[in-house]
Amino acid sequence: MSQKPIPDIVIGRLPVYLRALQHMALEGRLVTSSQELGERLGISAAQIRKDLSQFGEFGKQGTGYNIEFLANQLQEILHVDRVWEVAIVGAGDIGSALARYNGFNERGFQIKLIFDSSPAKINSKINDFVIKDSQNIVQEIKGTRIQIAMLAVPAAYAQAVANDLVEAGVKAILNYAPVNLNVPSGVRVQYIDPAIHLQRMTYYLP
Amino acid sequence: MSQKPIPDIVIGRLPVYLRALQHMALEGRLVTSSQELGERLGISAAQIRKDLSQFGEFGKQGTGYNIEFLANQLQEILHVDRVWEVAIVGAGDIGSALARYNGFNERGFQIKLIFDSSPAKINSKINDFVIKDSQNIVQEIKGTRIQIAMLAVPAAYAQAVANDLVEAGVKAILNYAPVNLNVPSGVRVQYIDPAIHLQRMTYYLP
Numbered sequence: 540m541s542q543k544p545i546p547d548i549v550i551g552r553l554p555v556y557l558r559a560l561q562h563m564a565l566e567g568r569l570v571t572s573s574q575e576l577g578e579r580l581g582i583s584a585a586q587i588r589k590d591l592s593q594f595g596e597f598g599k600q601g602t603g604y605n606i607e608f609l610a611n612q613l614q615e616i617l618h619v620d621r622v623w624e625v626a627i628v629g630a631g632d633i634g635s636a637l638a639r640y641n642g643f644n645e646r647g648f649q650i651k652l653i654f655d656s657s658p659a660k661i662n663s664k665i666n667d668f669v670i671k672d673s674q675n676i677v678q679e680i681k682g683t684r685i686q687i688a689m690l691a692v693p694a695a696y697a698q699a700v701a702n703d704l705v706e707a708g709v710k711a712i713l714n715y716a717p718v719n720l721n722v723p724s725g726v727r728v729q730y731i732d733p734a735i736h737l738q739r740m741t742y743y744l745p
Numbered sequence: 746m747s748q749k750p751i752p753d754i755v756i757g758r759l760p761v762y763l764r765a766l767q768h769m770a771l772e773g774r775l776v777t778s779s780q781e782l783g784e785r786l787g788i789s790a791a792q793i794r795k796d797l798s799q800f801g802e803f804g805k806q807g808t809g810y811n812i813e814f815l816a817n818q819l820q821e822i823l824h825v826d827r828v829w830e831v832a833i834v835g836a837g838d839i840g841s842a843l844a845r846y847n848g849f850n851e852r853g854f855q856i857k858l859i860f861d862s863s864p865a866k867i868n869s870k871i872n873d874f875v876i877k878d879s880q881n882i883v884q885e886i887k888g889t890r891i892q893i894a895m896l897a898v899p900a901a902y903a904q905a906v907a908n909d910l911v912e913a914g915v916k917a918i919l920n921y922a923p924v925n926l927n928v929p930s931g932v933r934v935q936y937i938d939p940a941i942h943l944q945r946m947t948y949y950l951p
Contacts, residue, residue: 547945548754554944555936559925580925618947625943632845636838637939642923646940647947686950687943711946713939717848719765719786727949729942730761733843733919734852736935737831737893738760739753740917741824741853743933744892 549590553613555580556587558646560610572603619647624684626709628700629691630655630670633715637689638665651685656696673700680707687711694718701728755796759819761786762793764852766816778809825853830890832915834906835897836861836876839921843895844871857891862902879906886913893917900924907934 573584598604654673697716779790804810860879903922
């Protein structure tokens with residue numbers, strides 16, 4: 540395995556490969572090829588082979604990839620061969636949807652805490668989660684195994700919440716607030732903002 | 746302006762620049778620099794200058810960018826100097842959250858139709874929208890100005906709905922279902938799947 544860092548854009552494709560492989564496994568499939576994966580994903584077979592080759596030798600020329608083996612390897616590479624505990628901040632529409640979504644567990648994530656600042660929501664329940672006061676983010680998270688948070692608060696509060704999450708030891712934030720976050724190096728942020736994704740497509744529309 | 750196509754990864758950064766500029770404008774700011782933008786966004790100033798230079802000359806050396814002018818130019822480049830009509834398919838947690846979200850209008854998008862397949866939801870309302878039967882996607886959308894859809898249905902139904910959307914003339918799909926879509930060339934898809942974004946970060950966590 541090479542020692543130089545692998546480009547983040549390659550890392551970003553691995554979860555997409557993993558998801559496709561897991562779908563194939565659910566369909567009862569045992570073996571696939573870079574060609575087939577490529578057609579499913581709209582990515583060239585050569586790109587897929589090149590991406591995977593950065594991490595080792597996963598298939599034999601002519602016989603393709605063993606789906607279960609490759610999925611297991613990708614889970615290991617992405618560190619989702621374990622379960623990560625996750626906090627959600629914001630119990631509005633998006634935060635509630637995330638708390639109720641049952642697709643996280645099988646993909647390496649377990650929601651453990653959910654916070655909101657509204658007195659009407661604090662101590663009420665979403666599924667089995669009692670919503671906690673977001674004033675207590677630092678105390679509640681510190682000392683737990685939680686290193687990941689999903690942030691679904693209004694844009695105006697996002698940076699202050701992010702600061703609390705960082706203080707609590709969170710190292711990865713999935714930010715649904717439509718605003719950029721400043722975090723120390725060593726903390727990663729990914730952004731989900733539907734308008735950003737839509738604008739990336741309207742560029743191509745006449 | 747150059748005639749060769751601009752890489753999609755550059756296009757993908759323009760909405761992020763636009764969002765930051767619009768925040769600055771809301772703060773009452775008039776002028777910014779690639780340095781300041783870069784610090785806000787965690788992108789190098791050189792990268793920002795290089796990206797913007799592909800579309801023209803937007804700032805003067807030493808005086809920086811006029812925020813309103815640059816924001817207007819980016820809106821024009823991204824084709825969000827107009828309002829795009831959008832359909833939502835799926836009135837579950839995510840679809841409802843999207844229908845209620847009031848941040849779209851100012852960024853170039855207006856929700857016009859929302860569909861669901863559940864008899865319990867059809868003809869009920871989310872805000873002012875009467876939920877329509879997703880069996881009628883093609884008839885309802887065809888002949889309207891809608892070219893963009895957000896897809897928030899369970900993974901098992903996503904491809905069939907995408908086929909209907911394409912038949913109805915939709916050219917851009919924002920897909921929240923955790924599955925890859927096959928669409929004809931000329932139709933663009935962007936994906937939002939929180940587990941994919943989380944897995945991209947766990948790679949870097951010890």
